[in-house]
């Protein structure tokens with residue numbers, strides 16, 4: 001049982017890679033998606049809305065299976081990549097909604113004010129709107145990252161050797177399941193609780209700062 | 213493609229029934245649990261409060277899939293053997309309780325302090341105060357987010373795939389493993405998930421904007 | 426209008442017989458919040474039928490004292506006697522039963538009305554009677570109707586509280602408390618949240634109640650009400666009773682410099 005712990009912990013790296021990998025994909029791809037969602041061009045807006053709604057409407061584990069088994073006929077993705085892409089696609093949709101809320105929270109007067117100063121639309125967005133919107137978008141995105149850590153366990157069903165998968169392996173090798181899975185749960189907690197605390201701290205920090 | 217879909221649909225709908233049954237039962241057990249946790253978290257008894265917070269943090273900090281593994285693969289070591297359906301309900305209900313406790317707590321705390329003091333000064337006892345004054349008012353703040361949460365529960369039932377529960381996703385997988393049309397059948401299953409989720413979410417939004425007036 | 430002068434002499438005559446203890450006696454009530462003393466050893470004798478007005482600067486502890494009288498706040502130490510008997514054995518540890526008994530005898534009206542927004546005006550007044558006194562629904566609603574009519578709001582019975590003006594809500598709150606047949610009524614700034622005109626409606630109801638011989642403790646910023654209606658005015662500052670006496674004395678010839686300063690500041694406005 002004690003020997004099992006190092007084996008379990010080796011999965012932590014993989015879990016972290018899935019979490020960060022998919023969060024990075026999402027954080028990056030959500031920018032154009034959020035802009036499309038707020039675009040003046042109706043079809044673009046519809047497409048973005050459809051992506052966000054549909055992707056969020058389908059559970060992450062289903063995305064995992066789609067990319068791994070569904071695409072399996074055409075390309076064989078390494079499980080780790082499939083997991084990152086699947087969760088990346090999902091986080092893109094969620095983070096885009098956070099970004100949108102951030103952008104919309106910045107008062108419309110800011111656009112007009114910047115326009116009156118002769119700033120271009122691009123400059124206005126990147127230099128005036130985005131820096132203010134980040135305060136609104138960041139805290140929910142940080143909590144989303146915590147959620148992503150827990151969702152990453154789903155990667156075990158396509159054979160990614162993360163914490164959950166290693167716990168399952170140990171159990172199938174004949175180790176008693178209860179302590180193994182509880183230990184796995186504790187490992188997740190050890191990472192997710194500090195992350196959640198940090199996210200909450202960031203939230204209150206930003207709130208108090210922007211309240212002044 | 214559509215012909216295949218029509219052919220597969222009955223099988224998927226049977227799976228959907230299981231998903232919905234797990235959703236319903238998990239909510240039925242999980243919501244009272246969430247309310248209980250909420251009362252525990254605002255209790256004046258310190259031990260009770262801390263114990264509840266610990267349980268809730270466990271429920272929120274451990275991935276649901278791992279909780280599912282604990283219940284399905286782990287509990288048999290303690291002599292409790294559950295089949296996949298019951299295991300899924302137990303795990304998801306626990307998860308629901310942990311997550312919705314925060315919704316209940318916020319709802320209970322949304323009732324103005326003055327109303328509670330008024331109830332106390334009128335001499336209402338604790339249970340009457342909860343039943344006639346606090347809960348009816350708190351429900352307004354609680355019901356909309358709980359309905360949104362039910363969508364999350366529905367989606368969470370797909371984790372049953374990992375313990376061979378014949379729910380929607382697993383049914384799709386079974387069809388795929390016979391026909392090798394994984395992509396097509398997963399798309400169909402995905403559309404079913406999305407359709408239900410979107411419809412319920414829209415419905416909740418509609419109610420929400422209506423009551424907001 | 427009842428002449429309170431006359432009523433007071435009657436009340437005083439009634440209590441001359443020495444056996445009869447005052448109806449309400451907070452004794453050495455001490456209250457701290459996290460080490461800050463908010464009430465220091467307050468003692469008071471309130472006779473049946475007496476109307477006591479509490480005035481004083483913000484933060485003096487008036488609300489806290491009132492809230493200690495029905496244990497919405499638990500005193501840190503001291504005793505609370507009703508009819509000469511302690512209401513709570515260990516002041517800082519009231520039992521559930523002691524609280525129920527105490528609150529049955531003492532009604533309270535808040536600055537912010539605190540009507541229950543999710544039920545009708547009639548149900549606001551009837552529900553506590555059903556739950557606390559075990560009255561039947563019919564009985565409770567009849568009594569509620571009677572009281573609502575008495576405060577001039579019989580026609581609002583079926584409305585939601587939010588459809589009533591502030592003054593109406595406060596009169597409903599008074600009816601709700603009265604419906605439980607309390608022996609003592611507490612009012613914490615019942616008109617502070619109201620326009621003068623609406624406050625007047627409430628004060629009229631309170632004055633009428635005083636005339637019926639109800640024992641009343643009223644925290645108020647309405648100096649003219651305190652002066653006109655109270656039998657005794659208590660001036661509090663810094664968690665202490667600085668001075669008390671007949672309103673004519675406290676307002677007309679305050680003994681303490683602190684009282685004088687306060688009254689000058691208030692009456693100047």
Ligand SMILES: Nc1ncnc2c1ncn2[C@@H]1O[C@H](COP(=O)(O)OP(=O)(O)OP(=O)(O)O)[C@@H](O)[C@H]1O
Pocket residue numbers: 458463481482483484485486487488489490
């Ligand atoms: N729950 C509490 N926790 C901590 N301090 C409190 C609490 N309630 C009251 N206090 C403090 O006790 C003191 C007395 O407050 P209280 O409300 O009794 O004054 P008051 O005379 O009613 O004033 P006001 O005229 O403003 O209503 C104040 O300094 C207040 O800050």
Ligand SMILES: [Mg+2]
Pocket residue numbers: 487488489613614
């Ligand atoms: Mg006060």
